[in-house]
Amino acid sequence: MNNRMRALALGLIGATSVAIPAFAVDINVTCRCVIGGVNSGTAQWIEESVIPAFEAAHPDVNVVLNQFGGEDAQLTQQLALDFSTGAGPDVSAFDGFLIPSFVEGGLLKSLDEVAGPEVNDWSGWAALSDGSRALMEYQGKFYGIPLGTDVRMIHTRKDILTEAGIDADTWQPTSWEEVLDAARAIKKIKPDSFPIQLNAGVAMGEATTMQGYWLALLGTGEGVTDENGKFIVSSQGILDTLNLYKTIYVDEQLGDQRAQLLADGRNRSFANFRDGVTALLFEGDYFYRSVTPEGSEFAVPNRDEVMGWVKVPAKEPGAGIRGQDFVTISGGTGFVINPATDAPKEAWAFLSFMNEPEMQNAFQAIQPRITARTDIEIPNSPFLTEASQALLPLTTARPNDPNYNAVSSEIQRMTEAVVSGELSPEDAMAQYKAAVIAIVGEDNTVSLL
Incomplete structure (x- = not known):
């Protein structure tokens, strides 16, 4: 009352x-x-x-x-x-x-x-x-x-890795290329599968930025802002990240492109992992504790036998943020x-x-x-x-900035433009740069190219 x-x-x-x-x-x-x-x-x-x-x-x-x-x-x-x-x-x-x-x-x-x-x-x-x-x-x-x-990692379907000839108990990729090679091996034996899920697009909201873009960008040695708190709007790290998305979703169809563009895309990504369509899913520990337990909508049968996890590797060893070999981010x-x-x-x-x-x-x-x-x-x-x-010793946090939420929305648009095939990574980054400058002002941005 x-x-x-x-x-x-x-x-x-x-x-x-x-x-x-x-x-x-x-x-x-x-x-x-x-x-x-x-x-x-x-x-x-x-x-x-x-x-x-x-x-x-x-x-x-x-x-x-x-x-x-x-x-x-x-x-x-x-x-x-x-x-x-x-x-x-x-x-x-x-x-x-x-x-x-x-x-x-x-x-x-x-x-x-x-x-x-x-x-x-x-x-x-x-x-x-x-x-x-x-x-x-x-x-x-x-x-x-x-x-x-929380912390973020790559959740794995150990049963599918094993089927592809990969030792699921010892596999720990040390570069992006090793992740892609595992996905290619899975795609070869399961042509209709989408082995990788790296969140992209507008519909997934902050899950795109946090579980997708950040995890890749940190692997290039960069963050969304620089050490002075200015938003990075043009850099090699951004291009490398967008090209990774392009490889996964456009060039090699290693990921479910359609799921990144649909309103219920994140749930579809969970269903893909549950059903064995996806074997390498970039997500937070939330996925294990809240999404996949017995009795939940996306419960994975025999979860503790078929599911595993590995650290997210930098693009190459030592190339990650602060010179790290592996990266994660916490919220x-x-x-x-x-x-x-x-x-x-x-x-x-x-x-x-x-x-x-x-x-x-x-x-x-x-x-x-x-x-x-x-x-x-x-x-x-x-x-x-x-x-x-x-993972907690390796973690990073999002900037405590009132403009972050608006900038994050532009990150989601940038990834969607690439994943959908609408724009090249270079054009998508240019569009992102203009949008972020309009939000925060040019003095609060920095270009590294």
Whole structure:
């Protein structure tokens, strides 16, 4: 019940001299999660662990989870619309990279501005590493609480690699060419397959930028911005990355070109991996823990026997960012409070409650993950333990820049232009350069060619 209705009800009750009942406060929570579907474990955790425990401790609060099954970009668009009009859920899942643009657009306020100074007294802040806190922080203010971080790798179908004559247990490519050679070997024995999935195109949104473009670009020794924070708009690294896309999707048909251009392309890529059409999928650890478990839509039968993972190699040994042989990038999601919520204190109580150790351990029991809290262990998950230990020391983060989201959209357009065959890598980069200059101004860009 919103404040206006509650005040009206109390006024009517007072006028009739009837005893005033206690009104429950309603809290609506939204996440891209559906039990039995996308991020099923998150939905199960909130519905079966967090809400019952919170309501038992707060009998005057009713919590409802809105399970959103669309794409990430669709939820982002809906939240932008809702927050701009004072509508939407009280608490929502949120990708940390969006915070700068939402803040600068007046769509998000810091937690203490919404819920009060008690936010800063929460004991949980001390349990978050500096890197984890930064995921939901901007200009020294907290805008949400992070659930966890992640790493990215190449997920492999060991059964298909073996079929192609590759030792799946020892295979670790050390260059782009070795990845392409494996894909070619698979294509030779399975002509109708699309061995590689390197996300591209507009429809996949940030999954294109993060799981595709960044992973290739870092392998050339470059990032989206330079050491001074200026956006790189023309470089050999960009051309090398776009030519890799061209090789995979246009020249050799090693990837599913059509899936990169369709609205449901990411789901199609998951289905391709599940069905053995794709054997080398560039994705985050999210793919293992949320997409492929038993009972989910894209569950891989006998997952732990047929699935493996390898590090993403640089273009050539030593050619990666900071001179690395292998590269990865990390992001993080959490939950924020709608600045227009009618129940800021209750919303904060719920948000902080779901991030207490008891609730976080309940989540780990359902779906182990790399958590934001340093006092929560990863239980019984060799995959996540090994991946975090191997890849976190190699990781990179996206720039904390309010223009990043708009620039990322141009990256997606650039990759789509190449993958569709519409433009050459050179012409697509020229188009990207013009678009980014229009967004951030020429003084905030740099050309390396």
